[in-house]
Amino acid sequence: MNKKGIKFVEWWNQIRNKYRFQVVEEETYKVKFVFILTKLNVFGLISSLFVSFFVFIYCLIAFTPLKQYIPGFAGVETSKDVVKLKKRTDDLKEEMDQRQKYLDNLLIITKGGKGLPTNKGDKNRAVNNDSIDISSNSKNIMRLREEVENRDKYTVVESNEVVSGKKAVEYNYFFKPLSGLISKRYKPSEKHFGIDIVAVEGSPVKSALDGTVIFSGFVISYGYTVIIQHENEFISVYKHNKEILKSVGSIVKSGDVIASVGNTGEETSGPHLHFEIWLKGKPVNPLDYINFE
Numbered sequence: 494m495n496k497k498g499i500k501f502v503e504w505w506n507q508i509r510n511k512y513r514f515q516v517v518e519e520e521t522y523k524v525k526f527v528f529i530l531t532k533l534n535v536f537g538l539i540s541s542l543f544v545s546f547f548v549f550i551y552c553l554i555a556f557t558p559l560k561q562y563i564p565g566f567a568g569v570e571t572s573k574d575v576v577k578l579k580k581r582t583d584d585l586k587e588e589m590d591q592r593q594k595y596l597d598n599l600l601i602i603t604k605g606g607k608g609l610p611t612n613k614g615d616k617n618r619a620v621n622n623d624s625i626d627i628s629s630n631s632k633n634i635m636r637l638r639e640e641v642e643n644r645d646k647y648t649v650v651e652s653n654e655v656v657s658g659k660k661a662v663e664y665n666y667f668f669k670p671l672s673g674l675i676s677k678r679y680k681p682s683e684k685h686f687g688i689d690i691v692a693v694e695g696s697p698v699k700s701a702l703d704g705t706v707i708f709s710g711f712v713i714s715y716g717y718t719v720i721i722q723h724e725n726e727f728i729s730v731y732k733h734n735k736e737i738l739k740s741v742g743s744i745v746k747s748g749d750v751i752a753s754v755g756n757t758g759e760e761t762s763g764p765h766l767h768f769e770i771w772l773k774g775k776p777v778n779p780l781d782y783i784n785f786e
Contacts, residue, residue: 507532508531508532508533508536509531509532509533510531510532511529511530511531512529512530512531513527513528513529513530514527514528514529514530515527515528589711589713592710592711592712592713593712593713593714595708595710596708596712596715596718599707599708599720666702666747667701667702667747667770667782667783668699668700668701668702668747668748668783669699669701669783669784669785670690670698670699670700670701670729670731670766670768670783671690671692671696671697671698671699671754671766671768672692672696672785673690673691673692673696673765673766674690674691674692675688675689675690675691675785676689676690676691676765677689678780679776679778679779679780681776686769686771686776687730687732687767687768687769687770687776687779688767688768688769688779688780688785689765689766689767689768690765690766690768690785691763691764691765692754692764692765692766693754693764694735694753694754694755694756694764695735695753695754695755696753696754697750697752697753697754698719698731698734698750698751698752698753698754698766699748699749699750699751700721700729700745700746700747700748700749700751701721701723701729701747701768701770701783702721702723702724702727702729702747703723703724703745703746703747704721704722704723704724704727704729704744704745705721705722705742705743705744705745706719706720706721706739706740706741706742706743706745706751707720707721707722707728707741708720708741709737709739709740709741709743710737710741711757712732712758713758713759714758714759714760715732715733715757715758715760715767716732716733716734716755716756716757716758716761717733717734717735717736717737717752717755717757717758718730718731718732718733718734718758719731719734719737719739719751719752721745721751725772726772726773726774727770727771727772728770728771728772729768729769729770729771730767730768730769730770730771731751731752731766731767731768732758732766732767732768732769733754733755733756733757733758733760733761733765733766733767734752734753734754734755734757734766735752735753735754735755735756735757735764736752736753736755737751737752738750738751738752738753739751739752754766770782
């Protein structure tokens, strides 16, 4: 037998050597317990305890609610909820971007522009009450303008001129949209194209003139917003509402309740109505047309 074989036999005999382990009473020297141990038995006992402890911990985590507090052990239902929440968040972000894009496009149209280019996929998108499909709404605006111009042909006006500026007050009777304190006036130099009217949250907001709702929805900066197209190329805008009561395409009369005072949108500091009047694509001072006193 070679040297390696001899060493292995010696090592194997050593771990199989028996050792007596006994517990003796100190005063009487009476033996209480006796254990016959070997190094192999001790190693096996320690290994069994370690494996048992590992199995116990695994069962405790896998089959009890404790697994919810350990990263990576989320349940199936929790994972489904996370996926649904992520999808919903993406949908909301896309909707916000679409609404912001539509509002920007609307402002360009009211200023006489052609509007922003649209994607081909937008033409096939289903349109609901709060639709922000740019192409379809642009067509509605142009059709409404044509109807207004046709009616103006049969309206008796001096020199057949299109009514504009303060002279339009003679032909358009503006209704006060809200009674309250004017906290900020018309300041186009500061890009504040309307007036802010402070009132109790939930107070009714009314249409300033007869017209058609061309936008009704949520905009990140302005909150719940309503835009109405009127005759003689007037447009009125109502921002930061708490809720909206009219949808796109609704026909409203002067004094009809269209929304309620709120505090929505990023550009707000309290319950109020931001009210604007646009004429031929340009903002005008609402105080030139409505007496708020």
